[in-house]
Amino acid sequence: MATPPNNIFEMTFADFAESVRPTGAINRFPAIAPAADVYSYSVYLNGPVAKGLSLDAQEHTYKDVMVYALTEKLQLNPLNARDNLKVAELVALRFSWMSAVLESSIGQGVQSGAVIDDYTMLTKGMTHPWIVAELDKQRELSRKLGSTLTRAGVAMDVIPRETSLGVVVAQDFDFTIQQTKEGEVVTHENRRLQELPKLGEDVMVTYYRGTGQVVQSLEKATISDAFIDPETEDLAVSVADDKGNKQIIRFNGMISFDRFVKAHDLDIDMVQRAMDVRAASPKSINALPLRKLVKSPYIDLGSGCLAVDYMEKESTYTAMFPSAEIMASLAKEFDLGAKAIAMGYSLEEQQNKTKPLASLSSIGAEASEMTLRGIIHQKGYESIEASGPSDKQYLGKVVAASAMHVAQETGRKNIVIHDVRTLDKTPSINDQLSVKFKNGRGVVTELVKPGQDLGR
Numbered sequence: 001m002a003t004p005p006n007n008i009f010e011m012t013f014a015d016f017a018e019s020v021r022p023t024g025a026i027n028r029f030p031a032i033a034p035a036a037d038v039y040s041y042s043v044y045l046n047g048p049v050a051k052g053l054s055l056d057a058q059e060h061t062y063k064d065v066m067v068y069a070l071t072e073k074l075q076l077n078p079l080n081a082r083d084n085l086k087v088a089e090l091v092a093l094r095f096s097w098m099s100a101v102l103e104s105s106i107g108q109g110v111q112s113g114a115v116i117d118d119y120t121m122l123t124k125g126m127t128h129p130w131i132v133a134e135l136d137k138q139r140e141l142s143r144k145l146g147s148t149l150t151r152a153g154v155a156m157d158v159i160p161r162e163t164s165l166g167v168v169v170a171q172d173f174d175f176t177i178q179q180t181k182e183g184e185v186v187t188h189e190n191r192r193l194q195e196l197p198k199l200g201e202d203v204m205v206t207y208y209r210g211t212g213q214v215v216q217s218l219e220k221a222t223i224s225d226a227f228i229d230p231e232t233e234d235l236a237v238s239v240a241d242d243k244g245n246k247q248i249i250r251f252n253g254m255i256s257f258d259r260f261v262k263a264h265d266l267d268i269d270m271v272q273r274a275m276d277v278r279a280a281s282p283k284s285i286n287a288l289p290l291r292k293l294v295k296s297p298y299i300d301l302g303s304g305c306l307a308v309d310y311m312e313k314e315s316t317y318t319a320m321f322p323s324a325e326i327m328a329s330l331a332k333e334f335d336l337g338a339k340a341i342a343m344g345y346s347l348e349e350q351q352n353k354t355k356p357l358a359s360l361s362s363i364g365a366e367a368s369e370m371t372l373r374g375i376i377h378q379k380g381y382e383s384i385e386a387s388g389p390s391d392k393q394y395l396g397k398v399v400a401a402s403a404m405h406v407a408q409e410t411g412r413k414n415i416v417i418h419d420v421r422t423l424d425k426t427p428s429i430n431d432q433l434s435v436k437f438k439n440g441r442g443v444v445t446e447l448v449k450p451g452q453d454l455g456r
């Protein structure tokens with residue numbers, strides 16, 4: 001990569017993305033009764049280049065419902081929190097770079113033709129070649145995750161909490177699986193860990209700004225009281241091993257530090273002392289940017305979404321929402337009054353009555369299934385069915401895959417097509433599987449004896 005220029009708005013989008021090194025964190029909230037866990041996604045832009053951005057562009061948080069629709073539109077699985085996190089990272093990058101270019105160009109213009117080309121491309125959506133390549137990598141990683149879990153004999157993918165303490169029970173090139181002392185079996189993405197722990201080792205992983213900090217040999221570690229890290233202005237502790245080697249562990253906030261103390265059975269008074277340290281040196285708070293509504297809700301013809309136009313820092317932007325409910329939940333952030341919210345619900349009701357054409361996400365799903373059917377016919381299969389409507393079990397080998405579907409041979413040249421969004425894991429080609437459907441959802445189990453050491 002070329003040396004970054006002095007001004008961010010002179011950087012191409014790909015160079016900017018590589019320079020700010022986005023790290024995303026999944027915030028997992030406990031389930032209520034039988035409901036599924038609820039997530040939100042935080043994205044942090046790092047490095048010296050990121051510090052040149054406005055404060056609201058350096059950190060981003062998205063509620064789960066804000067990314068589901070886009071994840072599906074991009075032909076990833078909205079039921080997979082890791083896919084949603086990747087989409088959140090890409091959205092944050094696109095917003096931050098385009099905002100920097102727009103703000104810096106006011107009064108002086110953008111001189112680089114490459115930057116103008118990138119900006120023009122990004123105004124049309126998530127079609128930039130760098131973004132497309134990242135989406136392809138994520139699809140491949142999701143396929144590998146399904147195989148990793150089944151080979152390890154793990155029933156489901158569990159997102160690690162901010163602090164997890166326990167033994168590494170399985171590991172391969174992409175993932176590390178840990179049995180925590182709370183009884184959970186959690187899966188870490190190796191690319192999000194500062195260093196890889198060893199198989200069988202008892203370690204602590206504490207996530208800070210989306211990156212897992214790994215501490216080994218905990219039984220011999222000495223942990224200091226909390227202090228303010230001068231570089232980040234966040235809470236931190238120093239962990240020293242029996243040889244005097246020290247490691248700084250940073251925390252996203254007081255809740256994260258409290259969990260760390262409880263996980264290690266440390267003196268609970270450390271939390272109060274940390275609160276005193278934090279109170280003595282408060283961190284700057286990034287306030288929401290001032291926004292002013294300039295156009296009432298309307299239907300965006302290109303996407304079919306509800307949209308509003310608003311002004312921020314003397315520039316006009318458009319915000320789009322997949323539903324009136326989501327628009328109402330963000331009313332304060334976009335200066336929406338009761339009249340605007342009521343108009344949004346009315347437009348949504350009118351749109352539903354007109355029975356609009358298929359959404360972009362459904363078009364993408366149809367294209368994926370058509371592609372896979374073409375592959376299957378080329379391989380000589382003729383009897384094809386689609387899973388989901390019936391409670392049924394399918395046994396056999398995955399013989400083909402497309403962006404959102406996999407084909408499983410069930411014997412005598414019979415094929416069943418699975419939409420991966422209905423499965424609890426994403427299979428890979430050549431996997432021997434049992435896929436059992438009930439109420440439209442499929443549970444995937446690999447038909448091999450699971451092993452624990454998956455190979456590094």
